[in-house]
Amino acid sequence: MRTILQLGGMVLLVVGSISYLSGCNNQNNVPTTSSLVPQDIVPVDTTMYNKSAIIGKWQIKDVAQYTLSTSKREPIIVFHENGNVNGNTGCNNFSSTYTWKEKDILNIHQLTMTRKMCTGSRGQQEKAVIKALKQVVYVQIQGTTLLLLDQQQMMLIRGVKN
Secondary structure, eight states: OHHHHHHHHHHHHHHHHHHHHHHHTOGGGSOOHHHHSOTTOOOSOOOBOOHHHHOEEEEEEEETTBOOOOOSSOOEEEEOTTSEEEEEOSSSEEEEEEEEETTTEEEEOOOEEOOOOOOHHHHHHHHHHHHHHHHOOEEEEETTEEEEEOTTOOEEEEEEEO
């Protein structure tokens, strides 16, 4: 009798284990990633803080406290991997070097420029772009948008990646 009970217990154990394991393989009972993570959660900060994110050509769309003129030559800024930066103000070309420090500190060093005569709105735009570039302390990159910020983290230049 004792052998029959032991054998019956083993049968129940095997049947129970098979039932349990077959339930684990049932894909309908396994929660999916989408059911575990709410779909409406958006990351708070999508800012990139790596030097490679700044590399490339950026079309300058906004300069702090200045409305860009609608000239034939739009201002651009180009950051290179080797630490060089160049571009144009919409009139003259400029070049310099830059250093990226810590996660979001950007130093643009002394600018050199061509010397074409820029009059009217193009001359004012050039002054605004150069003044802004000289005040850059911080950088933020959000997707295809570049923000160059001053000491108070106010926007100086907004660029869009080309």
